[in-house]
Amino acid sequence: MSTKILLNGAGRIGKAVLKQLLENKDFEVVAINEINPYIENIVYSINYDSTYGKFEDKFKIVENSYIQNSKSKIKILNCNSLLDIDLKDIDIIIDASGKKEDVKLLEKLPVKSIFLTHPNINAHINLILGANEDKLDIKKHKIISTSSCNATALLPALKLLDDKKEIICGDIVTIHPLLNHQRVLDGNYVGSATRDIDLNFEFGRSSTQNIIPSRTTTIKACSYVLPKFNTELISSNSLRVPTDTVGAINVTLFTKLSSTKDEIVDIFKEFEKNQEFPIILNNFEPLVSSDFKKEKHTTIIDHRYLEVKNNMIKLLLWYDNEWGYASKVVEILNYYLKNIK
Numbered sequence: 165m166s167t168k169i170l171l172n173g174a175g176r177i178g179k180a181v182l183k184q185l186l187e188n189k190d191f192e193v194v195a196i197n198e199i200n201p202y203i204e205n206i207v208y209s210i211n212y213d214s215t216y217g218k219f220e221d222k223f224k225i226v227e228n229s230y231i232q233n234s235k236s237k238i239k240i241l242n243c244n245s246l247l248d249i250d251l252k253d254i255d256i257i258i259d260a261s262g263k264k265e266d267v268k269l270l271e272k273l274p275v276k277s278i279f280l281t282h283p284n285i286n287a288h289i290n291l292i293l294g295a296n297e298d299k300l301d302i303k304k305h306k307i308i309s310t311s312s313c314n315a316t317a318l319l320p321a322l323k324l325l326d327d328k329k330e331i332i333c334g335d336i337v338t339i340h341p342l343l344n345h346q347r348v349l350d351g352n353y354v355g356s357a358t359r360d361i362d363l364n365f366e367f368g369r370s371s372t373q374n375i376i377p378s379r380t381t382t383i384k385a386c387s388y389v390l391p392k393f394n395t396e397l398i399s400s401n402s403l404r405v406p407t408d409t410v411g412a413i414n415v416t417l418f419t420k421l422s423s424t425k426d427e428i429v430d431i432f433k434e435f436e437k438n439q440e441f442p443i444i445l446n447n448f449e450p451l452v453s454s455d456f457k458k459e460k461h462t463t464i465i466d467h468r469y470l471e472v473k474n475n476m477i478k479l480l481l482w483y484d485n486e487w488g489y490a491s492k493v494v495e496i497l498n499y500y501l502k503n504i505k
């Protein structure tokens with residue numbers, strides 16, 4: 165029997181998750197809850213996407229509150245809170261709205277599990293494949309955070325290098341594409357449920373005319389998954405750039421054991437050969453960010469820019485922050501269901 169899913173929030177991540185769930189017969193998305201009250205607009209934005217292109221099996225509206233294509237029929241709901249939804253036919257909720265609902269209230273909802281697509285210290289587990297999937301305990305973990313796109317891309321590489329060379333300290337710079345909370349032209353800062361960084365004037369500035377520096381919660385998100393990787397060990401900041409998707413992270417690490425470049429390349433090659441999930445992809449070609457669009461590997465190690473000097477390792481990582489991250493949400497969901505059976 166297929167797993168019945170309610171998707172909360174059909175924005176950038178919600179739609180990427182939806183389209184990947186629709187490819188899999190084990191899942192049935194029975195409902196989408198969106199605060200956007202216009203079902204015509206919801207169906208339009210599922211069918212047409214500037215970043216990933218048209219959706220071939222188009223949806224249309226049926227019976228006023230459903231959308232349907234050749235394979236699926238999905239009820240569209242318009243509630244402000246998950247707590248107000250009748251969940252009797254739902255097994256699992258994927259919350260991609262960015263709303264920070266009280267976890268104590270979410271725990272009481274009559275579903276098997278709730279997946280949050282943001283880091284959440286109060287979730288029962290923050291889970292990143294390649295970092296802590298062995299810690300998943302389906303008896304204890306009902307509210308599962310799938311962390312952030314940056315932490316998902318960074319932490320497996322950090323853990324691997326720490327296991328082999330022991331990280332003493334480091335610094336990262338995330339180079340992150342546009343997000344929907346940003347301004348097109350200069351304006352006032354607008355707060356957003358999708359960000360929990362303090363009020364930040366820079367985000368009131370035109371997103372298409374600037375490289376915008378900002379703080380990032382990446383390392384904090386890593387620490388919710390593996391406490392060793394915290395802001396005492398690794399400093400961070402971010403540059404927001406005017407591209408649609410695919411982020412990069414510049415990583416500088418100082419390690420207890422020294423290394424050679426060949427050794428580090430071999431560590432990543434060995435991991436790629438033996439991995440259970442598509443996590444590490446080693447790249448040796450002269451590629452640019454758009455070449456990694458729709459890449460499902462969690463993190464692409466760009467060996468053309470790998471530098472190793474004694475105890476210092478400098479890496480350039482790439483990741484698709486939308487489609488790639490959404491593919492991890494679906495993989496974690498699959499992993500969870502396999503553990504239930």
Ligand SMILES: NC(=O)c1ccc[n+]([C@@H]2O[C@H](COP(=O)([O-])OP(=O)(O)OC[C@H]3O[C@@H](n4cnc5c(N)ncnc54)[C@H](O)[C@@H]3O)[C@@H](O)[C@H]2O)c1
Nearest residue numbers: 173174175176177198199244261262281282313344358485
């Ligand atoms: N965009 C990324 O690169 C990225 C990557 C990983 C994780 N995330 C996280 O995923 C979440 C969503 O981010 P996004 O980029 O898709 O944002 P988005 O603004 O594109 O989408 C959010 C959607 O949720 C809807 N929504 C807001 N409040 C709601 C509510 N109370 N109930 C139902 N729907 C509601 C909005 O109308 C919108 O359609 C955030 O927590 C974000 O931090 C984003």
